[in-house]
Amino acid sequence: MAVVGEVCSKCLYDDRHPFGLTLTNSVCSGCLTHDEKNTLNWSVREAELKNLLEDRIRKSKDAYYNCVIPVQGDAEDYYVVSKVLEYGMRPLVVCVNDYFKNDIGWHNFHNLITHFDVDSYIYNPDIRVYKELIRTSLRKYNHILWPFLALHTAFPMHIAIDRNIPLVIWGQNQTVEQVGKFSHLDDVEMSKWNRLEHDLCGNSLENLIGTGAQVNPDHLNFYQYPAPMRIYKAKSSGIYLSNFLRWDPLYQNSQMVEYGFIPHKNTSSFDPYERAGSSVYYQIHDLLKLSRTGYRKVRDQLTREIRHGRLKKNEAEIIEKHYAQSKINIDPFFDWLGVSESGKKWFIDQHLSDVKHLIGTSDVLSTNQLPISLSKLLCNQTKEKEEFILFGKGVSL
Amino acid sequence: MSGFRINSSLLLKDGKCFQSYGWNMYRPLGSLQTAVNLLEEYNIDEISIICPVRTQQDKADIFSNLTALRNLRTMTPIGFGGGVRTIKDIDLLKKLPIERLMFSSTFIGMDDEFIAEVINRYGRQAIQAILPFKTGPQGISVYYSAENRFLPLTKKLLNFCDEFANEIVFYDTQHEGYIDQFDVTAIKNIQIDNQKILITGGIGHQSILQAKKLNFAAAIIDNRILHKEYSVEAWR
Numbered sequence: 202m203a204v205v206g207e208v209c210s211k212c213l214y215d216d217r218h219p220f221g222l223t224l225t226n227s228v229c230s231g232c233l234t235h236d237e238k239n240t241l242n243w244s245v246r247e248a249e250l251k252n253l254l255e256d257r258i259r260k261s262k263d264a265y266y267n268c269v270i271p272v273q274g275d276a277e278d279y280y281v282v283s284k285v286l287e288y289g290m291r292p293l294v295v296c297v298n299d300y301f302k303n304d305i306g307w308h309n310f311h312n313l314i315t316h317f318d319v320d321s322y323i324y325n326p327d328i329r330v331y332k333e334l335i336r337t338s339l340r341k342y343n344h345i346l347w348p349f350l351a352l353h354t355a356f357p358m359h360i361a362i363d364r365n366i367p368l369v370i371w372g373q374n375q376t377v378e379q380v381g382k383f384s385h386l387d388d389v390e391m392s393k394w395n396r397l398e399h400d401l402c403g404n405s406l407e408n409l410i411g412t413g414a415q416v417n418p419d420h421l422n423f424y425q426y427p428a429p430m431r432i433y434k435a436k437s438s439g440i441y442l443s444n445f446l447r448w449d450p451l452y453q454n455s456q457m458v459e460y461g462f463i464p465h466k467n468t469s470s471f472d473p474y475e476r477a478g479s480s481v482y483y484q485i486h487d488l489l490k491l492s493r494t495g496y497r498k499v500r501d502q503l504t505r506e507i508r509h510g511r512l513k514k515n516e517a518e519i520i521e522k523h524y525a526q527s528k529i530n531i532d533p534f535f536d537w538l539g540v541s542e543s544g545k546k547w548f549i550d551q552h553l554s555d556v557k558h559l560i561g562t563s564d565v566l567s568t569n570q571l572p573i574s575l576s577k578l579l580c581n582q583t584k585e586k587e588e589f590i591l592f593g594k595g596v597s598l
Numbered sequence: 599m600s601g602f603r604i605n606s607s608l609l610l611k612d613g614k615c616f617q618s619y620g621w622n623m624y625r626p627l628g629s630l631q632t633a634v635n636l637l638e639e640y641n642i643d644e645i646s647i648i649c650p651v652r653t654q655q656d657k658a659d660i661f662s663n664l665t666a667l668r669n670l671r672t673m674t675p676i677g678f679g680g681g682v683r684t685i686k687d688i689d690l691l692k693k694l695p696i697e698r699l700m701f702s703s704t705f706i707g708m709d710d711e712f713i714a715e716v717i718n719r720y721g722r723q724a725i726q727a728i729l730p731f732k733t734g735p736q737g738i739s740v741y742y743s744a745e746n747r748f749l750p751l752t753k754k755l756l757n758f759c760d761e762f763a764n765e766i767v768f769y770d771t772q773h774e775g776y777i778d779q780f781d782v783t784a785i786k787n788i789q790i791d792n793q794k795i796l797i798t799g800g801i802g803h804q805s806i807l808q809a810k811k812l813n814f815a816a817a818i819i820d821n822r823i824l825h826k827e828y829s830v831e832a833w834r
Contacts, residue, residue, distance in 0.1 A: 221614065221626025230625050382625055383617075383825065387777075392827040394636035398628040429639055433831050 212504040213517055219494050220380045220399060234381025235508040241385060243447045250445035254288055257367040260436065266293040266320070268368040271357040274302070274310030276454035276474035277372040279462050281442060282317050285370055293366065294321040295357045298592070299349040299479075300328060300537075303585035305465045306478020307593025312461045324356055325592070330420050332538060337414040342404060343489050343552055345481060345534070351406065351424040354396045358427055362435040373448055374441040375399065379501060391439025393426045449509055450475065451502075455578040466582035468527050470499040471520065471571055473582040480588035485534040492556050499524040511574040520571065528561035537589045603643035603816035604806065604830055606823040607798055608633055610649050610680075613666040617821040618650060619775030621730075621741075625821075633824060634672045640830045642674060646700060646767075646798075646818055648728075649680030651743045667694050679728060683744070685715060700767065702728040703744040705759050713762045726796070727763035730771045733784045741771060756790060765794050765815055773800030775821045780805045786812070803833045 206216040209229035216222050216229075223230045254268075261267045270285060270292045272278035285292050294314055302310070314321040331348055338347035357369045371391060376382035376399050383389045397405060406424050410416055432438070442448070454474035458464065464473035467483040475498075476482040483498065491497050503517040512520075535545045549557060571579070608630065609616045615627035627633065630647070637645055649663050667678065672695065679700025682688060691699070699720060704712055705727040717725060730741040732748060739748035740755070759766050768788075773779035779800035788795075797809055798818035809817045823830075 221628060223616070223624045223626055225623060233623075234625075380626065382627070384619075387822060387825050389825045390827060392636075392824065393639070394633065394824045397636070398632050403629050403632050429636075429827055430831070432827055438827060 211514065212507050213496075213500050213514070213521060214380070214504055217495055218380055219402065220376050220382060222380045230381035231379055231504070232381070232508060234377060234384060237385050238447055241447075246385070246445045250442070251288060253440070254290060254368070258290070261365065261367045264365040264367070266291050266364065266366050268292045268370050269357045269361045269366050270294050270319075270370050271353060272296050272310070272313065273299070273353070273476070273478075274306055274313055275477045276457040276462050276464070277450065279309075279313055279457040279460055280453045281370060281372045282313060282319060283457075283460070284442060284446070286317060286319075290370075292319055292370070293360070293364070294319045295360055296321065296323045297349065297352040297356050298323055298325045299346075299353075300331065300589070300591050301349075301480045301482075302478055302590055302593060303465075303480045303588045304590060304593075305463050305583060305585050306480075307590055309462055309478050311593065312463075316460050322360065324352070324423070326352060326423070327420060328591070330416050333414060333416050334409065334424075335538060337409055337416075338404075339489075339548070339552075340413070341409065342402065343493050344402065345489060346486055347401060347404065347409065348424065350400045354391070354400045355426045356423045358391075358432065358437065358439065359423055361437040362427055362431060365435065367437055369437065369439040371439055371441045373443040373450065377441075378443060378448060378450075378505070385444050388444050389441070391441070393429055396426055450505065451509070451511070451575075451578050455580055458580050464580050464582040466584045469497060469524055469529070470502055471524075471575065471579065472499075472502045473579060475502065478585075480537075480585070481534055484529050485531045488529045488531065488553065488556055488559060491559075492553060497521075497525065506575060511578075512572060516572055526559075528559050530562050531560055533588055602810050602814070604834060605644040605646060605677075605796070605816050605818040606637055606642045606830075607646040607648055607818045607820050610647050610663045610666065612662055616650075617775060619821070621771040621774060623775075627821075627824070630666045631670060634670060634674065636824065638672055638674045640823075642823070642830055643816070644675045644677060644698075645672070646677040646679070646698075646726075647696075648678075648700065651681040651703075664690060664694070667696070670695055677726060679726070681743075683709075683712070685712070688716060688719065698724050698726055700726045700728050701763075702730065703742055705729070705763065706740055706742045706749065706755065707744055708755065708758050710758070710762070717762070722762070723764050725763050726765045726767055727759040728767045728769055729759070730769040730799075731784065732770075732772050733781060738784055753789075756788065760790055760794070763794075765796055766790060767796045767798060767818065770797070770799030774798075776800045777822060778802030778804040782808050782812070806833050 207224055208215040209232060210227040211232045214222055214229050214231060258267045268290050270281055272294050334348035335345050338344045361369050465477035466473055469483040469487045487497050500521055503521055506512040507514055507517050609618055615630050615633050617625040617627050634645060675697040676695055677698035677700050678696040683704055731738050738751040740751050742749050768785050770780045780797055792813045793815050795814045796816040796818055797814060798820055801817050801819045806817045
């Protein structure tokens with residue numbers, strides 16, 4: 202793993218962060234940008250958001266839906282849908298099935314569209330193509346979510362263009378929230394560049410399938426972002442609510458249980474809301490993130506809590522140290538992918554040798570070992586009963 | 599003279615792109631090739647790749663950017679500048695995919711011998727002078743990176759730039775990174791053919807409209823070129 206670079210004096214990040222990070226007088230750009238949250242007039246920002254939404258509604262002419270909301274069914278999606286409806290919008294909720302949802306994930310997705318009574322569109326990609334792309338991105342980039350992220354960030358824009366919907370509304374802009382890559386006031390939008398640089402880690406579809414992938418490019422339309430000129434002519438754009446609303450994920454997400462959201466107990470983090478309902482996010486994906494970047498997801502969440510004043514840096518370091526030891530059971534994922542025992546062993550030896558000691562099973566850290574400032578926001582959490590449910594309607598292949 | 603151009607600038611440091619706000623804060627941006635690929639798709643007219651040299655350490659780091667440039671693949675015209683001050687520096691730029699060379703301290707220091715040598719090798723049409731400026735009670739001053747200080751913008755300096763540079767870039771250091779904040783009034787009455795003037799630092803849609811109206815050669819969008827999907831087309 203990479204040697205630790207220059208570390209921020211306030212949070213847990215160092216300059217190895219994959220999005221890029223700058224340090225000014227030992228304080229990282231993420232912390233400096235987070236401080237904007239305490240100086241901006243959020244009432245004014247929210248008013249600007251409402252003006253933007255009204256302006257786009259006026260321009261959406263005959264389209265019944267005036268925005269698309271991409272969802273997976275986690276707590277942030279509940280928050281986004283609730284706010285969008287509060288502003289009087291008519292959303293079409295779009296979900297790309299990643300085939301990784303467990304029973305909690307499917308419950309949360311179906312409950313989302315039922316509770317809020319919104320129209321929805323769920324896209325189920327060809328699973329043979331999807332799995333082949335996962336095998337390829339695993340082999341090339343040590344990443345299993347690349348194909349899903351490609352679809353999740355592109356498909357909603359295809360829908361928006363095809364149906365003359367002027368807006369795609371996202372929740373948080375991770376590049377602002379994590380590394381302060383932009384100011385809140387820059388009003389950065391989702392774009393082909395943004396998607397390629399951040400969501401897809403700089404790896405285009407052409408680079409992914411370049412050599413060895415057994416896929417027909419004709420089947421990959423929705424993995425590609427629409428051409429900029431097509432988006433420009435359709436006048437569709439993707440905005441982030443976190444540019445306009447004071448974004449505090451743990452607090453916001455904890456409120457979503459009132460809408461029937463079920464928090465998911467996981468073994469790799471204290472946060473039961475973010476990416477709740479995934480069979481892989483805090484398992485194999487977390488292990489691969491560690492091998493690629495040198496840290497696990499819990500560091501992002503702990504850094505977030507330091508910035509929101511709920512944790513001190515030394516407390517966060519202790520918690521991170523604990524979760525750094527939590528083991529990951531990778532067998533269910535490799536079984537789902539259809540990898541043989543020898544193939545799995547090869548992969549571990551070639552790609553996971555640095556983190557081999559973390560492969561296994563683990564116990565969950567009980568919440569009463571966390572500071573009260575954090576634990577009071579962690580509602581009752583549920584462990585999954587069934588993983589890797591392909592279609593959450595009781596249908597199985 | 600060709601029509602009005604909408605260009606973009608990318609700041610390069612340690613082989614990666616950065617954003618600069620108000621001349622004193624850096625934010626990361628990302629991969630040079632990815633940024634250039636998308637700018638090409640957005641139909642940008644030219645890309646100016648600038649290695650900001652604001653300290654001696656920056657000067658020492660310049661060579662680490664040459665690999666990123668050498669590997670760059672693009673059909674869009676590229677300008678390059680930042681810390682290029684000697685013939686040795688110029689020799690390092692051979693075979694790089696660049697069409698224009700941008701100089702700041704060379705012009706502000708009025709190094710006519712060096713400029714003559716560059717013109718001899720690359721032609722005057724390839725030379726742009728960058729004047730990072732700020733306004734204050736004493737008028738306009740320009741940042742001289744060789745000495746890390748601002749100097750008054752004199753008529754002599756302007757004439758020197760006019761004589762030796764094909765185009766002159768006025769870089770508003772006080773408003774860089776912000777939208778529609780470029781201080782056009784600061785340079786409105788400068789005695790230079792407007793068609794030789796490019797503006798950058800705090801460029802937005804209104805800035806571009808002003809630049810077009812004043813018949814400037816181009817506007818160079820700085821940080822926010824990649825903030826939205828169709829900045830360029832929408833602002834043309």
